[in-house]
Amino acid sequence: MGHVKPALINGEPLNRIVRHGNPQEAVSNRGNGHLQRLSEWAVFITNTDATVCSAGKPADVGRNDRRHAITATAWLTGKPTDGVTMAFYDWAQAAVPISISGLEEKKNRGEAKLIDLLETKTKQAEMGIQQFFAQRLLYGAGGSAIQTPYVSAMNGSTFVDPLPKHVAFDPTASLSVGNLNQLTYTWWRNQTSDLTTVSTFAGFLKKLRTLRNNCGKGPGGTPNLHLTSQGTEELYEAALAASHRNPSYARADIPFDNVAFFGKPVIWDEFMPDFGNGTVTQTKGTWLMLNTKFWGIKVDRDTNFTPTPFRTPENQDARTAHILWLGSVGTSNRRKNGVMGKIDETIAA
Numbered sequence: 001m002g003h004v005k006p007a008l009i010n011g012e013p014l015n016r017i018v019r020h021g022n023p024q025e026a027v028s029n030r031g032n033g034h035l036q037r038l039s040e041w042a043v044f045i046t047n048t049d050a051t052v053c054s055a056g057k058p059a060d061v062g063r064n065d066r067r068h069a070i071t072a073t074a075w076l077t078g079k080p081t082d083g084v085t086m087a088f089y090d091w092a093q094a095a096v097p098i099s100i101s102g103l104e105e106k107k108n109r110g111e112a113k114l115i116d117l118l119e120t121k122t123k124q125a126e127m128g129i130q131q132f133f134a135q136r137l138l139y140g141a142g143g144s145a146i147q148t149p150y151v152s153a154m155n156g157s158t159f160v161d162p163l164p165k166h167v168a169f170d171p172t173a174s175l176s177v178g179n180l181n182q183l184t185y186t187w188w189r190n191q192t193s194d195l196t197t198v199s200t201f202a203g204f205l206k207k208l209r210t211l212r213n214n215c216g217k218g219p220g221g222t223p224n225l226h227l228t229s230q231g232t233e234e235l236y237e238a239a240l241a242a243s244h245r246n247p248s249y250a251r252a253d254i255p256f257d258n259v260a261f262f263g264k265p266v267i268w269d270e271f272m273p274d275f276g277n278g279t280v281t282q283t284k285g286t287w288l289m290l291n292t293k294f295w296g297i298k299v300d301r302d303t304n305f306t307p308t309p310f311r312t313p314e315n316q317d318a319r320t321a322h323i324l325w326l327g328s329v330g331t332s333n334r335r336k337n338g339v340m341g342k343i344d345e346t347i348a349a
Contacts, residue, residue, distance in 0.1 A: 087331070088179045093325065094132065095322045096132070098321045098322070098323070099121070099318055099320045101317060102318060129278075139271055139280045140159075147278070160297075160328060164332070165273055166330075171334075186266035187335065188334055190335060191337065193338065199347060201243075204236075211338045212261070220291060226267065226290075227267055227272065228272060228287045228289075230347055232287050233266060235347060236259065238348075239347075262311060274286060275339050277342070287340040296333075298327055298328045299325060304326075305323055305325050
């Protein structure tokens with residue numbers, strides 16, 4: 001199979017919103033660590049126009065087997081490599097409104113007061129879209145349908161494919177990702193690890209290393225972003241603390257200001273679902289390993305959290321604007337990503 005490296009280049013910042021009529025950094029990353037890391041680790045790319053750009057992505061399933069050694073006078077092969085398979089991901093849209101009633105404007109007359117009102121309204125929109133993305137990217141439709149994209153009850157629109165679909169706990173089940181069924185195409189399966197029988201810190205850490213190494217097989221390196229449930233992150237920190245020896249008699253402290261795994265950030269999120277049991281209810285822990293060379297979010301350049309002008313709807317004493325987003329979530333090599341599920345977060349030694 002041909003090796004095609006996807007262009008995952010950080011274009012516009014992820015989080016854009018209107019503030020006083022201008023795009024400003026908005027979705028506060030303090031409460032959603034994984035959104036912050038996604039923007040920092042350059043998994044976002046921009047397109048010039050979604051109407052002419054396909055959301056297709058070459059499935060990065062192997063390497064070019066036409067490689068060979070040559071001498072100074074040897075003929076070079078020009079035979080093309082076959083086997084490039086396209087994975088297709090649908091474009092999705094999202095919007096959040098900012099509304100200001102005529103009464104609110106009258107109560108907030110004066111430039112300073114109007115700015116206060118806009119700040120409050122912007123913060124409301126900011127918090128709404130922050131939670132929407134965090135939840136729908138992590139667990140889709142919710143409940144026991146975490147592999148199913150969220151569908152709006154208001155208008156029937158479908159949002160992006162969630163992470164439990166891109167990185168499935170059971171990669172052998174019949175599941176189409178990018179229009180390629182992982183049951184049919186064995187090379188289109190992500191890595192997985194079941195921790196049902198693990199009951200010690202040592203066993204937990206060994207499984208983590210094995211999953212990372214499995215994701216690192218072949219070109220492209222190892223995962224560079226780790227997303228977990230809160231209990232799993234605390235379990236990992238406890239496992240590290242158990243092997244830590246404090247060199248100071250004057251101060252007893254565990255120096256884990258930033259928790260990492262092989263130098264890469266480990267981030268927990270309150271919305272992380274239970275991948276192993278396929279539900280948003282966290283009965284067991286989850287550890288997700290992503291390689292952002294092969295997984296990312298593609299956004300339309302002109303609709304990347306872009307504010308619309310304020311308009312006055314007919315028969316209403318109010319003005320309303322929207323923050324619009326158009327994009328797609330996709331992966332080009334599922335084998336470079338992995339998930340660990342059914343983690344016993346009560347392990348104590």
